Amino acid sequence: MNTLTKFFLIFFLFNTVLDIKAQCDQSLFDQSKLELGKHTYLQHFRIRSAKHNPNATSAQFAVQLTKGNTYLITAVNDASLQGKAIVKLYDDFKYYTGNLTADERILKGFSFTCNKTGVYYLTVKFDNNGPGCAFIFLSLINKE
Numbered sequence: 001m002n003t004l005t006k007f008f009l010i011f012f013l014f015n016t017v018l019d020i021k022a023q024c025d026q027s028l029f030d031q032s033k034l035e036l037g038k039h040t041y042l043q044h045f046r047i048r049s050a051k052h053n054p055n056a057t058s059a060q061f062a063v064q065l066t067k068g069n070t071y072l073i074t075a076v077n078d079a080s081l082q083g084k085a086i087v088k089l090y091d092d093f094k095y096y097t098g099n100l101t102a103d104e105r106i107l108k109g110f111s112f113t114c115n116k117t118g119v120y121y122l123t124v125k126f127d128n129n130g131p132g133c134a135f136i137f138l139s140l141i142n143k144e
Contacts, residue, residue, distance in 0.1 A: 024048060024078040024133035039072050039139040045122070049083060049130030058125035063138055065114040070141040073122065074109035075099055075134050083132020090121045111141060 024046070045061045065071060075085040084106045088098035099107040106127060114120075126132035 024081075024135075039141055042071075042138045042140055044138070045124070045136045046134070047085060047124045047126075047136065048133040049126055052128065052130050054129055056125065056129040058123040061122045061124070061136070063120050063122060065112075065118065065120050067114050067117040070111055070113045072109055072111050072137075072139045072141050073099070074137045074139070075106075075124075076108075076137065078133040081132045083126030083128045083130055083134075085124050085132065085134035085136065086127055087136055088123045090123065091116075091118060096120075109137075 043063070045059075047059045049056065073087055073089065075087050077084050086098065086100050086106060087110075088100070089096045089110075089112055097110050097112055099110050101107065122136060122138075124134070124136055126134075
């Protein structure tokens with residue numbers, strides 16, 4: 001095998017490995033943000049778990065929501081990892097909604113119409129307790 005062939009083989013393998021590892025980075029973020037379509041992007045959160053941990057706790061993110069607005073919360077999972085993000089929305093006193101159905105299906109997202117301005121909390125945990133990686137997007141559903 002000549003030097004040029006070795007160079008291209010190493011270059012190809014190096015790029016392939018980088019593509020796999022980059023799935024939970026900017027490329028997944030950019031691809032996911034495009035899917036928001038006509039909704040107004042507000043903010044995002046990234047959660048990553050490198051290995052399985054049966055005692056894994058959930059990550060919690062505080063968000064300020066405004067009365068009268070309808071929000072879309074979307075979880076975009078890295079397809080190269082097994083874990084799927086389970087997202088739940090709470091305030092200080094109660095659970096409102098999430099992407100886990102009563103029959104244990106994990107939806108891509110859910111909407112929430114805010115009836116009281118205040119701080120709400122998004123909790124995120126992977127269904128398999130890791131490994132997994134996901135971006136959680138908070139966007140505003142535009143009023144027609």
